Amino acid sequence: MRLLLVEDDEALVKGLLPQLRQAGYAVDVATDGREALFLGETESYDLVVLDLGLPEMGGLEVLTQWRAREIPVPVLILTARDSWMEKVEGLRAGADDYLTKPFHTEELLARLQALLRRSHGRVEGQLRVNDILLDEEHQQVRLDSGETVPLTGTEFRLLRYFMMNPGKLLSKSRLTEHVYEQDFDRDSNLIEVYVRRLREKIGRERIETRRGQGYVFRG
Numbered sequence: 555m556r557l558l559l560v561e562d563d564e565a566l567v568k569g570l571l572p573q574l575r576q577a578g579y580a581v582d583v584a585t586d587g588r589e590a591l592f593l594g595e596t597e598s599y600d601l602v603v604l605d606l607g608l609p610e611m612g613g614l615e616v617l618t619q620w621r622a623r624e625i626p627v628p629v630l631i632l633t634a635r636d637s638w639m640e641k642v643e644g645l646r647a648g649a650d651d652y653l654t655k656p657f658h659t660e661e662l663l664a665r666l667q668a669l670l671r672r673s674h675g676r677v678e679g680q681l682r683v684n685d686i687l688l689d690e691e692h693q694q695v696r697l698d699s700g701e702t703v704p705l706t707g708t709e710f711r712l713l714r715y716f717m718m719n720p721g722k723l724l725s726k727s728r729l730t731e732h733v734y735e736q737d738f739d740r741d742s743n744l745i746e747v748y749v750r751r752l753r754e755k756i757g758r759e760r761i762e763t764r765r766g767q768g769y770v771f772r773g
């Protein structure tokens with residue numbers, strides 16, 4: 555899952571980045587409103603964490619413009635303490651959730667996970683497709699057979715994206731966009747390598763190849 559973190563507080567960004575990446579997100583960072591607006595319009599994100607107090611253009615304005623352009627990405631806003639008006643305005647502008655500063659990273663991660671679930675129409679707390687359960691906390695697969703399969707960071711991000719979109723045709727470029735960060739050398743051939751590794755780990759028949767089109771996750 556690819557996440558855009560919009561925050562001008564360098565110390566906060568520096569603290570959050572490793573934890574977000576550890577949690578399996580490919581993270582891009584924008585440090586002002588204009589950059590955020592541009593990235594949100596040109597890149598494919600699964601989630602956005604948006605600070606409201608930003609240089610160049612405020613977070614509320616960024617969010618309003620995204621929504622006016624029908625960019626549906628789930629957005630969690632970060633608001634200042636004691637500012638209930640900010641929360642109200644943010645929610646009215648199209649935010650999906652908010653968190654008041656200062657916050658615990660665990661709460662941010664839990665809220666992001668819940669937002670992701672909701673945006674994919676899932677109500678249950680666990681990501682399961684048929685007999686495969688993705689243990690998001692430990693980044694491993696549990697099969698109904700009792701087998702546990704550990705995943706590397708990239709394998710985890712790729713499988714989570716597949717499992718959020720079962721039965722859908724996913725092109726290599728779409729998978730690349732949602733699994734890697736912007737600055738990464740996005741060679742879509744790498745996706746082939748990781749699909750092969752996933753198949754070795756969870757069974758070849760679970761990921762179907764559509765020649766020239768992409769992959770379909772069958773579970």
Ligand code: CA
Nearest residue numbers: 562605607608
């Ligand atoms: Ca700020």
